[in-house]
Amino acid sequence: MARFHSLPVAAVDRLTEDSVALTFAVPPGLREEYRHAPGQHLALRRIVDGTEIRRTYSICSPAPTPDEEGPRTLRVGVRLVEGGAFSPYALKEIAVGDELEVMTPAGGFTLEPAPGLYAAVVGGSGITPVLSIVATLLDREPEARFCLVRSDRTSASTMFLEEVADLKDRFPDRFQLVTALSREEQQAGLPTGRLDEERLSGLLPALLPVESVAGWFLCGPFGLVQSAERALRGLGVRRTRIHEEIFHVDDGSVAAPPGPSLAHSTVTARLDGRGGTWPVDDGESLLETVLRNRPDAPYACKGGVCGTCRAFLVSGEVRMDRNFALEPEETEAGYVLACQSHPLTETVELDFDR
Template structure:
């Protein structure tokens, strides 16, 4: 069960004008709890003006060796979002020595290191989890290769430039880097412009043998991830080989279902080994109902993007307003996002422990 602990910030590194990397120290007694897979994220929490503000940020540091101890530190990248309550605080106020409330690692946008060729298409801050995935893979498996295709506005806005350059220096034969800038011409490399479906459909086969790629990792804004997924589908890549994580979705992108809700409904929940049944108020999501009765329910973004509130639907039926976190095989297996789920039957049962 995900839990929050207080971790101390040991370094705040400026990456670009609008982004920083935060390093968090993990004390010995918490290192097993913060053991993470490459690609997972952390939820950070602060209370401001009486409001509980939570945001998720991917871990960019390599995952610890499974045979060794848990991580002594964790590093995350934070990019300023216009009007963002947490990102503004992170860039303007957080300093070394501060204590932050940090949830234990979560997320399924991960790769278990294994031999083979892997590739990623990322945009902007989407580099963050992929940096951990690539660094962990190349360090652990000498038979693995990784191709990183990254899109940024300009060189000055590119996060983790030095860290990616270091991977290229350490693994020149196994790490391939392709950079595309949308608002700046490069002296060498690909011409500027956005990476959309049409461009990727032509570009990917020219860069690497698409059928031989064991896993594709798409991360960044919704438009880029959607375009890359469509390009791969058109190139015959099996859906099981494509993994997606979306960092930002415009409100207009959501397609909200209008299915009628029952006049009265209840939700029965199993959470951290304990159960309860409560009435769902009109207009509430199931997460909102649970939080009224169990403040320890897991959640972060409440926008259907991070997947922290994933739960198994034991009985009953729900509609999800939006879903940008669960893979098709997860929804087919019965998992839902509690923050986006509304009951369409009089009784619903969720299991957060499964």
């Protein structure tokens, strides 16, 4: 069960003009709770004028080994979003010694170290979870290789430039790095321009044997991730080998039209070993219903992106407005995003503990 704890800020490192890395110190008594898989994320919480604000940021530091007690520190990358409710505060106000409310790790965009060839296509701050995945994989598994294709606007706007360069120095034979800049010429490497479907369809087979890649990790803005997925599917890559995490979604281009829902429905939810049944108000999501009665229900983005509110649909039927977090295998197994789910039957039962 995800929980918030107050963690002290141990370091604030400026990465670019519009991004920082925040490092949290994890006290011994909480280290097991903050044990994480490479690629998972944290939700940070603050209260502004009586309103609770949560934002999700991926962990960029390597995951602890199974025989470790848990992480001593956790590091996340934050990029400024103009008009955002949290990122301006992170870049301009947070200082070493401050304490922030930090949720325990969540998310399924992960890779447990195993031998084989892996690859990622990332854009902008999408490097953050992949940095943890690559560092953990290459450190722990000597028979693993990784190809990273990253897209940024300019070299000055590239997050974790030094950290990625360090991985290239440490693992020159097992880590392949390809950088594309959309607004700046490079002396070496790819020509300037965006990585769209057509470009990726030609580039990826030239870089590595696409059919031999055990897992593809796509992370960043919606457009890049969709272009990369279409390119890979066109190259014959099975959907089960493609893993995606969306960081930015243009609501205007992907908003779901209003769908059917059922008035006078009730939801039964099991959460942290306790259950309850409540009426669903007209138009609200099942997460909103549960939160009115159980404020400890897990959530972060409420936009169908982070997957923090994932729940198992025990009975009944729901309509999900959109889903950018669950893999097809998860939805087929019966999982839904509570923040996007609306009842289609008179009773619906969710289990947040599965």
